[in-house]
Amino acid sequence: MLKGISPLLSPELLSVLCRMGHGDELxxxxxxxxxxxxGKRVLRADGLxxxxxxxxxxxxxxxxxxxxxxxxxxxxxPGDKLDPKVERAYRAAVxxxxxxxPAISRLERFAFYDRAxxxxxxxxxxxxxxxxxxxxxxxxxPVK
Numbered sequence: 001m002l003k004g005i006s007p008l009l010s011p012e013l014l015s016v017l018c019r020m021g022h023g024d025e026l027x028x029x030x031x032x033x034x035x036x037x038x039g040k041r042v043l044r045a046d047g048l049x050x051x052x053x054x055x056x057x058x059x060x061x062x063x064x065x066x067x068x069x070x071x072x073x074x075x076x077x078p079g080d081k082l083d084p085k086v087e088r089a090y091r092a093a094v095x096x097x098x099x100x101x102p103a104i105s106r107l108e109r110f111a112f113y114d115r116a117x118x119x120x121x122x123x124x125x126x127x128x129x130x131x132x133x134x135x136x137x138x139x140x141x142p143v144k
Contacts (some may be wrong), residue, residue, distance in 0.1 A: 006056035012043050016121045017061055020138045024120040026061075028053055030132035031125065038113060039122030047126040050134060051089040057136070058097035064139035069105035072135040074112040086129045104134070 005014070020026065028050045029035050035042045045053060063070040071094065076082045087104055094101050107115065115135060116122060 005060065008045075008048055008053060008056040009060070010043070010045065013045065013057075013123065014060075016041065016043060017057065020120050022138060022140050023064065024138045025115070025118070026057075026136045026138065027116045027119045027122040028127075028134050028136065029116075029122050029124050030127040030129060032128075032130075033116075033122070033124065033133050034113075035122040035124040038116045039119065040117075041121040043121060043123045045123050045125045049089075050125050050127040050129075050132055051093045053123070053125060054090055054093035054134075054136075055096065058094065061136070062139040062141045063094075063098050063101050064137040066139065067137060068102060070101060070137040070139065071104040072107055072112070072115070072137075073104050074131050074133050075106035075108050076131055077109055080130070082131055083129060086132055090134055 009017075016026070027039070030050065071090075073087065073090075091104060112133065119135065
């Protein structure tokens, strides 16, 4: 175990976060997402909820401040409804670490899939919320 780093971050996920560069994207995928089909690199975080994983990742991961939408979720397919509690939970986690981050944007399902195929990595979680997937775009870590 490492001091000051969430135990929810596996060694593999920490390695991926470290290897990502500015502008690279990370998909935190719900349990229904076709991660093995979409992802270049697929990691497992079974049993973990995405809001908890966001809370664990953001202390060590800078969101991209040079884009309008560093956070992107999948839009509902016509006829489906989004559960607003899902986005609220994600936003609450983001706001604990990066409160000035712009609002979460939405992409049409197949556009989201296309973007996920280009992501640096896909993390398959235990999230069961419908439309629970989110993309995090990495930014430049500030020098202190």
